[in-house]
Amino acid sequence: MYIGWNILKSLWITFRRFVESYIDDLRWLFKKGFGKRYTPETLPVRQHPLTKRGIFTVQYPAERLPLPERFRGFPFLVYDDETGKLLCTACGTCARVCPPQCIWIVRATDPQTGKPLREPAEFYVDISICMNCGFCAEFCPFDAIKMGHEIEVMAFDRADLLLDLEKLRRPASYDAQIHPTDYAQKQARKGE
Amino acid sequence: MSPRKRQLPEIPPELVGTVHITPIDAIYNWARKRSLWPIFFGLACCAFEMIGTFAARFDPSRFGMEIMRASPRQADLMIINGTVTKKMLPQVVRLYNQMPEPKYVLVMGACAISGGPFQEGYNVVSGIDKYLPVDVYVPGCPPRPEGLIHGILTIHAKMERESLRNLRWYKKGEVPEPIPVPELGPDLVDWRLTEKIEAMQEEVVPSQVE
Amino acid sequence: MNESIGSTTDIVTHLQERFPDAVQPAPAPYQGILVAQDRLVEVATYLRDELDFAYLSSVTVVDYPQPLNGMPACYDVVYHFFQGRGGPLTLHVQADRENPVVPSLVPLFPSALFQEREAWDLMGVRFDGHPDLRRILLWEGFDGHPLRKDWKEVYYEEEHKPFGSRFPDGRPVPAESRSPFGDNLRYPPGWSPRDWRPLVDVWGYAPHDELARQEDPNHPADRVVLNMGPHHPSTHGVLRLLVTLEGERIVKLEPMMGFLHRCHEKIGERNVWLGNIPYTDRLDYVCAMSNELPYVLAVEKLLGVEPPPRAQYIRVIMAEFTRFLNHAVSIGFTGNDLGIYFTAMLYALEEREHILDLFEMVSGSRLMCNYMRFGGVAHDMSEEAIALARALAFERLPRYLDQLESYFTDNELFKARAVGVGVLPPEMAVAYGCTGPLLRASGVPYDVRRAEPYFAYDDFNFDIVVGQNGDVYDRYLVRVGEMRQSLRILQQALNRLPDGPIMAGRKSATLKVPAGESYGRIEAPKGELGFYIVSDGGPNPYRYHIRAPSFVNLGVMGEICWGHLIADVVIILASIDITLGEVDR
Numbered sequence: 008m009y010i011g012w013n014i015l016k017s018l019w020i021t022f023r024r025f026v027e028s029y030i031d032d033l034r035w036l037f038k039k040g041f042g043k044r045y046t047p048e049t050l051p052v053r054q055h056p057l058t059k060r061g062i063f064t065v066q067y068p069a070e071r072l073p074l075p076e077r078f079r080g081f082p083f084l085v086y087d088d089e090t091g092k093l094l095c096t097a098c099g100t101c102a103r104v105c106p107p108q109c110i111w112i113v114r115a116t117d118p119q120t121g122k123p124l125r126e127p128a129e130f131y132v133d134i135s136i137c138m139n140c141g142f143c144a145e146f147c148p149f150d151a152i153k154m155g156h157e158i159e160v161m162a163f164d165r166a167d168l169l170l171d172l173e174k175l176r177r178p179a180s181y182d183a184q185i186h187p188t189d190y191a192q193k194q195a196r197k198g199e
Numbered sequence: 200m201s202p203r204k205r206q207l208p209e210i211p212p213e214l215v216g217t218v219h220i221t222p223i224d225a226i227y228n229w230a231r232k233r234s235l236w237p238i239f240f241g242l243a244c245c246a247f248e249m250i251g252t253f254a255a256r257f258d259p260s261r262f263g264m265e266i267m268r269a270s271p272r273q274a275d276l277m278i279i280n281g282t283v284t285k286k287m288l289p290q291v292v293r294l295y296n297q298m299p300e301p302k303y304v305l306v307m308g309a310c311a312i313s314g315g316p317f318q319e320g321y322n323v324v325s326g327i328d329k330y331l332p333v334d335v336y337v338p339g340c341p342p343r344p345e346g347l348i349h350g351i352l353t354i355h356a357k358m359e360r361e362s363l364r365n366l367r368w369y370k371k372g373e374v375p376e377p378i379p380v381p382e383l384g385p386d387l388v389d390w391r392l393t394e395k396i397e398a399m400q401e402e403v404v405p406s407q408v409e
Numbered sequence: 410m411n412e413s414i415g416s417t418t419d420i421v422t423h424l425q426e427r428f429p430d431a432v433q434p435a436p437a438p439y440q441g442i443l444v445a446q447d448r449l450v451e452v453a454t455y456l457r458d459e460l461d462f463a464y465l466s467s468v469t470v471v472d473y474p475q476p477l478n479g480m481p482a483c484y485d486v487v488y489h490f491f492q493g494r495g496g497p498l499t500l501h502v503q504a505d506r507e508n509p510v511v512p513s514l515v516p517l518f519p520s521a522l523f524q525e526r527e528a529w530d531l532m533g534v535r536f537d538g539h540p541d542l543r544r545i546l547l548w549e550g551f552d553g554h555p556l557r558k559d560w561k562e563v564y565y566e567e568e569h570k571p572f573g574s575r576f577p578d579g580r581p582v583p584a585e586s587r588s589p590f591g592d593n594l595r596y597p598p599g600w601s602p603r604d605w606r607p608l609v610d611v612w613g614y615a616p617h618d619e620l621a622r623q624e625d626p627n628h629p630a631d632r633v634v635l636n637m638g639p640h641h642p643s644t645h646g647v648l649r650l651l652v653t654l655e656g657e658r659i660v661k662l663e664p665m666m667g668f669l670h671r672c673h674e675k676i677g678e679r680n681v682w683l684g685n686i687p688y689t690d691r692l693d694y695v696c697a698m699s700n701e702l703p704y705v706l707a708v709e710k711l712l713g714v715e716p717p718p719r720a721q722y723i724r725v726i727m728a729e730f731t732r733f734l735n736h737a738v739s740i741g742f743t744g745n746d747l748g749i750y751f752t753a754m755l756y757a758l759e760e761r762e763h764i765l766d767l768f769e770m771v772s773g774s775r776l777m778c779n780y781m782r783f784g785g786v787a788h789d790m791s792e793e794a795i796a797l798a799r800a801l802a803f804e805r806l807p808r809y810l811d812q813l814e815s816y817f818t819d820n821e822l823f824k825a826r827a828v829g830v831g832v833l834p835p836e837m838a839v840a841y842g843c844t845g846p847l848l849r850a851s852g853v854p855y856d857v858r859r860a861e862p863y864f865a866y867d868d869f870n871f872d873i874v875v876g877q878n879g880d881v882y883d884r885y886l887v888r889v890g891e892m893r894q895s896l897r898i899l900q901q902a903l904n905r906l907p908d909g910p911i912m913a914g915r916k917s918a919t920l921k922v923p924a925g926e927s928y929g930r931i932e933a934p935k936g937e938l939g940f941y942i943v944s945d946g947g948p949n950p951y952r953y954h955i956r957a958p959s960f961v962n963l964g965v966m967g968e969i970c971w972g973h974l975i976a977d978v979v980i981i982l983a984s985i986d987i988t989l990g991e992v993d994r
Contacts, residue, residue: 017816021752056763056797056805063759064258067345068352077773077788081338099576104918106684107316108572111579123577131581135313138340140687140779145787146918154773159349162336165312165328169581239642243669243990244694246646248776251765254758269642284993285593286548287647287668290640310671314593316688318584319564319679320672321555322547325584325593341776383611384602385552386594393602399589400601 031061045070076186079141079154081134081170082110083177093176094151097127101143101152109136110143130175134160135168150193153177156185224362231275232263232355235303238274238294239267243281245308245341252344262351271297276354278347279331282310282317283324285387289380295331296377300368303354304333307347309340316340324387330378417441420460420498428452436479438925441499449502450512453488457517462490462498463839464855465514467928467939467956468524470532472558474506477945478924484509484534487941489928489956494860497928504534513539520842523964524956531556531674541616546667546993548611552597556675563588563595569949570679613665617653620661630656635975639668643746643979646989650982654975662970662978664963669993677953682708682783682920685953689940690777692955693991695738696731698768699933700991701781706863707929707940708783711922719909720785721865726798726902727768727780728864728931729895733806734764735934735986736846736888736895740813743885743983747826753817760809763801770794783920785912795903802899810892818889827882831969831981834879841965844958845936847985850887851879857932868905869898881984921948935959935986955994959987 035044043049045066052058054065054072065072082101086093097114115128144154155177162168183190241249252259259265268274271294283291295304306327309315314325327333334357337350363369379390421442424432431448435441444452456462467489473480481503488500504511513536514521525536526545533554536542543549553560564584566572574582585591614634621632638649647668653661673692677685689704690697702724709716716724737757744753765775771794772780772787780787790798817823833843838851848855856873858866874890876883924946930939936958943952962985970978 011821013819013821017820020812020816054766055800057800063255063762064261065256066261067257067348071345075770075773077771078769079773097577100918102576102579103571104681104683105575106570106680106687107318108570108575110575111581112576113579114577129580131579133313133581134338135309135336136315136318137338138309138316138687139774139777141773142683142687142779142918146916158339158343158346160338160342160346161350161353162338163334165326165336168312168336168338240640241646243646243671244691244776247694251758251761251775254762255755256759256762282669282671284668284670286670287639290668294640314584316691317671317673317676318593319562319566320676321562321593322667322670322672323593325564329592343775382607383548384550384605384607385597385600388602388605389590389592389594390602392590392592392594395590396596397601397603400596400599 028061074156074158074185076188078156079139079144080157081137081139081155081160082132082143082152082175083155084130084172084175085151085153085179085182086176088178088180093126094149094179095127095130096125096149096151097123098125098148100146100148104142104146106140106142107136107138109133127172130172132170132175133168134170135165153182153186224364227363228359228361231301232358235262235264235276235351235354235358236266236268236274237264237276237278238271238298239269240277240294241280242283242287242291243308243310245280245311248341248344249278249280249307249347252347257344257348259348259351262348262355264351271295272299274298275301276303276305276351277331278305278307279311279327280307282315283327284322285324285381286322286383288324288330288387289382291327292330292378292380296380300375301366303335303357304331305347305350305354306333306336307339307342307350309338312336312338330381330389417495417498423460424452424455427455435499435501438478438923439480439499439501440926441497441501443501443503446502446504446511449500450514450517452500453514453517456490456498461492463493464491465489465518465520465842466491466497466930466937467941467954468514468521468528469941469952469954469956470504470528470534470556471943471952472532472556474558477951478943482506484532486511486528486534487926488514489939489941491860493855499926499928509534510537511535512537513542515539518842519840520961520964522841523960527960530554533557543613544667546670548667549613550607550611552595555672562672562675563593568679569947570681570684613651613663617651617661617663620653625655628655632660637978638665644982645742645987648982648987648989648992650978652975652978657974657976659970659973659975659978662967664966666960666963666989666992669989671990671994673955673994674953678950680950681918681948682922682950683918685950686781687777687779690779691990692957692994693933693935693938693959693988694776695988696735696934697776697778698727698731698772698780699931700938701778702728702864703929703931703933703938703940704942705781705783705929706931707927707942708922710927710929711925711942711944712783712920713923714784714913716785716864716913717910718865718907719789720911720913722902722906723786723790723911724781724864725866725869726790726899726906727771727778729899729902730764730767730798730801732934733892733895733899734761736892737761737809737813739934739983739986740817740885740888742986743881743980744817744823746979746983747823749822753813756809756813760806763805767794767797767801770797782912782916784914785910789911790906795906798899799903802896802903806892806896810889810896814889817885823885824882826977826980827885827984828880829878830881830973830977831984832878832880833965833969837965837968838879841968842961843936843965844962845932845934845986846884846887846891847936847962847965849874850876850883852877857930857937861930863931865902869901871898881980884984884986919948921946922950930956933958935988935991936962938991955991957991957994959985959989959991960994963987963992 102110111131113129484504530544638644639647649665741754741757772778939956941954
């Protein structure tokens with residue numbers, strides 16, 4: 008017998024899940040009132056593996072998933088909010104460790120003496136090659152390069168994807184905002 | 200500038216009451232952008248993230264594009280999702296040629312943009328834009344689903360700016376040439392480079408004689 | 410089987426006594442034995458029939474333009490043999506540099522079928538007696554054998570990374586500027602496309618056309634050659650299947666690959682040791698976490714580093730979550746290919762999203778985790794991550810599995826399509842080197858986690874799930890059983906997760922690995938994933954070869970599809986479970 012009990016059982020499961028996605032909306036409506044289901048506060052509840060019921064969809068772009076602190080986007084260079092000076096010392100560790108070799112650094116030299124300075128004159132990251140591995144941030148001895156949380160990056164021209172020093176600069180406050188735990192640890196180490 | 204805000208042409212006073220100008224562009228573009236069908240086409244790692252995007256959590260049916268067409272004849276959007284290799288390129292170009300106008304190309308991920316981390320590889324095409332006209336690049340390895348959706352919304356915005364009056368595919372006599380399909384020879388044979396290759400070979404041969 | 414033979418050293422001594430003039434121990438940093446080229450078949454037959462080395466895992470070639478590590482200038486063909494619980498036994502055969510020819514092992518071990526073709530394609534070593542020695546990853550007519558050390562790419566910059574042009578005076582130079590065509594193209598001198606036509610059989614139709622022309626007196630219908638893919642919704646990517654049909658029955662089926670050949674090994678030989686870890690993620694992109702494990706395992710073997718217990722447990726947790734994820738998605742794809750369309754897939758992808766949330770929380774990326782390091786893991790699992798992992802392993806995923814079984818296992822439609830389809834007999838499975846659920850569904854209880862335990866797998870109670878009939882349905886059952894066992898391991902590991910450091914020693918970007926060779930293998934979700942690496946003591950691998958389970962498992966596809974209907978091909982392919990990133994590398 009081909010069309011049997013188990014097919015009906017399978018269909019029942021899909022049907023139940025279909026109905027559940029509507030029922031959950033109604034449940035929220037009766038409990039909390041109109042328009043209360045799709046709010047930022049309920050997003051973690053709707054996305055949690057145990058409390059999730061009904062529709063699983065994130066209503067992007069109206070709402071967005073929180074990114075974990077460790078999320079690796081594209082690299083950026085941290086500068087000090089007050090002085091505006093980059094933390095980067097142009098040591099070249101990131102350029103050496105980068106697996107696809109998409110970082111280029113020109114070390115600045117003193118115009119008078121010609122000696123190399125501890126800052127970059129030019130810094131390029133080609134994010135059309137970057138594989139988001141995070142090695143540059145992981146191995147940077149000065150915490151000067153970090154992986155950002157920008158996910159909506161796009162371009163109409165390939166040349167725009169070569170980021171130079173201006174496009175890579177971000178303030179330290181931005182770093183503290185997206186990496187709070189990391190930043191707190193760093194401050195604690197400094198205080199000691 | 201969005202079409203809704205665009206100033207409609209003024210109706211001459213003698214025709215008021217007999218002629219209505221509707222924002223046909225807006226309606227037309229709205230219909231087009233709400234039914235942008237991508238071609239079911241997976242190349243590499245990014246394809247898996249694209250499948251993830253097209254599943255329950257990011258649900259592209261909110262944008263009218265949940266249906267993925269396996270046939271290029273029914274598709275409007277080609278998402279190049281992953282490394283294009285030299286062996287695969289003839290098929291990619293052929294699929295693109297088979298898609299009807301208007302068609303859009305979204306390049307997803309570092310590999311498809313420039314070859315990415317595999318750029319130096321002997322079998323990797325360093326950027327699909329050398330062969331196909333690209334509308335939007337979405338970098339990342341792979342981009343998060345939000346990044347892909349953002350790229351698709353950018354294509355929507357681009358469609359909104361288009362007007363029936365100046366669209367290429369409604370003009371007479373302007374049939375776009377299909378892109379010559381490369382062949383596999385000693386290396387990938389790009390027919391557009393024929394003259395350049397010959398010129399190069401003439402340069403090479405005398406130097407070898409010396 | 411000779412009972413007295415136990416460890417690998419004993420076997421080497423035994424073989425030396427048995428074949429005094431053909432076998433000698435390999436030179437110092439290498440393991441295993443060096444076999445004379447003309448006696449290889451004899452030694453291999455003895456290994457298979459008398460010593461029970463029935464499983465030839467990997468065949469690869471190492472190019473030595475100059476003598477290195479005590480190996481003379483040659484092409485060194487390396488074979489890895491395994492027994493039920495022993496191994497590896499490494500066989501080295503040295504081929505001449507001018508005209509490298511080695512006898513083929515395909516008549517003895519069909520698992521060498523694709524691997525020898527790959528070695529011929531990329532290294533240019535001929536295998537005498539191979540039934541079908543054509544190029545496999547590249548195409549007929551490609552200029553050169555690219556994995557040879559003297560073969561340089563168009564965008565060749567330097568022998569090893571890091572490149573000098575990046576620092577301290579690094580201005581961006583696009584790679585295109587290295588080629589006169591502004592593209593990754595190069596043509597042999599004097600070659601012109603004007604008179605050129607693709608003469609050789611680039612797309613491999615010739616053997617099929619020949620078969621189609623033959624007439625079968627018992628079957629009046631014409632034979633048809635059918636091309637499936639590389640753009641086909643059911644080939645899981647860019648696989649191409651070339652099929653000769655008689656009516657609707659398959660007479661000959663041949664998987665064609667290379668459409669995603671990304672030159673992984675060539676690039677891997679240029680990278681520093683550490684730089685290869687993110688590249689391994691891109692192999693099998695469905696289960697990135699477990700791809701990194703055999704590579705770090707192989708390097709750790711050479712370094713002599715043992716990761717601390719917490720790191721080992723975290724690795725096990727990640728590997729088992731990946732296995733669950735892979736099997737869930739694989740079953741979802743099976744449903745997709747059956748015509749259930751997206752339902753099973755959508756349910757699986759929902760669980761995948763939850764597991765990926767965990768991966769992202771722990772490692773920083775959903776897909777390409779880049780989480781393992783030599784001697785440990787990159788980051789510790791936070792309390793939040795452990796809580797999420799517990800929620801998944803104890804409640805969410807078991808619930809999903811129960812639901813999956815209730816709508817799939819007894820589903821009459823699924824059974825009608827799956828039972829008795831694509832039967833793989835156990836002898837054939839072993840001979841073709843199949844591993845993973847494909848092998849175990851045929852009734853062979855072989856699992857690397859038990860046969861050669863790595864990390865902390867010895868600490869856990871779990872069963873090896875074995876099927877009986879070796880058909881598509883049994884493969885599904887084995888996958889479901891393995892998911893249950895994965896959850897069992899996860900629950901034990903999360904309950905007993907020890908405290909302590911997560912790295913042995915310090916992280917180092919520029920690592921030098923002692924000279925030698927090493928073969929690291931794990932039970933990846935798709936089968937045995939092995940990394941064969943050779944080090945010359947420098948900061949880069951000298952040879953970096955990946956033995957991909959999908960690639961070897963595909964070798965049996967032609968055999969098990971024979972006589973089936975064309976509609977069964979997609980479901981058989983789905984039940985083998987391949988990822989093209991791994992097949993083509």
